[in-house]
Amino acid sequence: MQYKVTNFIALILLIPMLFVAETRAGDEYSIRAISFGEVKGVNRSFFVEGEAGEDKVDIPFVIWLLQNKDRTVLFDAGYFRESWTKQWNTQNFVSPDKAVANAGVKPEEVTDIIVSHMHWDHAQGALLFPNANVWIQEDEYVYYTGGAWQEGGNSGGIDKRDVEGFVKLNLEGRLKFVKGDNVEVIKGIHAYTGGKHTFQSQYIRVDGKEPVVLASDNAYLFQNIETQTPINKNATFSLLSNRKAIKRMIELAGSVKRVMPGHDPAIFERFPTKGRVATIRE
Numbered sequence: 247m248q249y250k251v252t253n254f255i256a257l258i259l260l261i262p263m264l265f266v267a268e269t270r271a272g273d274e275y276s277i278r279a280i281s282f283g284e285v286k287g288v289n290r291s292f293f294v295e296g297e298a299g300e301d302k303v304d305i306p307f308v309i310w311l312l313q314n315k316d317r318t319v320l321f322d323a324g325y326f327r328e329s330w331t332k333q334w335n336t337q338n339f340v341s342p343d344k345a346v347a348n349a350g351v352k353p354e355e356v357t358d359i360i361v362s363h364m365h366w367d368h369a370q371g372a373l374l375f376p377n378a379n380v381w382i383q384e385d386e387y388v389y390y391t392g393g394a395w396q397e398g399g400n401s402g403g404i405d406k407r408d409v410e411g412f413v414k415l416n417l418e419g420r421l422k423f424v425k426g427d428n429v430e431v432i433k434g435i436h437a438y439t440g441g442k443h444t445f446q447s448q449y450i451r452v453d454g455k456e457p458v459v460l461a462s463d464n465a466y467l468f469q470n471i472e473t474q475t476p477i478n479k480n481a482t483f484s485l486l487s488n489r490k491a492i493k494r495m496i497e498l499a500g501s502v503k504r505v506m507p508g509h510d511p512a513i514f515e516r517f518p519t520k521g522r523v524a525t526i527r528e
């Protein structure tokens with residue numbers, strides 16, 4: 247009798263634990279990095295403040311795919327216009343709407359796109375996914391549809407056609423504003439500002455038992471994160487703000503190992519990679 251009671255108690259204790267495990271598995275996002283092109287031999291000094299010399303790095307263009315039982319989310323959506331491929335001599339280019347097929351995703355299945363910033367190689371691809379809501383910081387949108395093009399404004403890296411595309415998304419009701427720092431954009435994904443790669447760039451934390459921060463260009467390379475060195479001063483509106491953001495990303499992730507930079511080829515070496523898709527978290 248004693249044995250049976252113990253078993254019974256064990257079972258009672260086990261049921262909610264199983265339920266919790268089940269819930270977490272369903273809600274927690276898998277995280278994958280998809281390369282859709284590469285640029286060979288860019289000066290490292292382009293990415294890291296204070297780097298001198300001619301050391302080169304081959305950089306990938308990356309789309310981040312986050313999936314759970316309810317949603318298929320992209321963090322950044324790449325680019326597709328040929329003029330940029332020519333300008334940067336991009337190798338092995340695949341349009342982002344085709345590149346997601348490497349991870350088994352059809353463009354129409356993407357439910358949400360969180361855009362880190364308006365630069366051509368991150369924002370442009372958002373125009374390729376017909377059913378997605380597109381999330382961007384309100385201040386980023388307001389600046390690049392307005393003041394950036396006025397005297398004294400800074401429109402570097404912004405494609406006018408993308409600005410028109412984003413205005414159209416807004417008129418269609420598919421553009422959604424993220425308003426400021428530490429906002430839960432979608433359940434389980436928080437957005438943060440302060441990287442200042444552009445006027446109001448954002449980075450995200452994908453929640454979970456072991457949270458992962460996706461920096462986009464607020465940190466280009468693992469070097470920026472691991473040495474807490476900001477991106478090149480020409481690639482940020484504020485070196486100080488960028489430096490602080492990198493420190494904060496590490497805190498938000500709980501480990502320097504769980505902060506993913508925007509353009510580091512080592513993403514596809516440090517994590518299990520099949521073809522052009524690296525699995526950061528199953």
Ligand SMILES: [Zn+2]
Pocket residue numbers: 363365368403443463
């Ligand atoms: Zn950028």
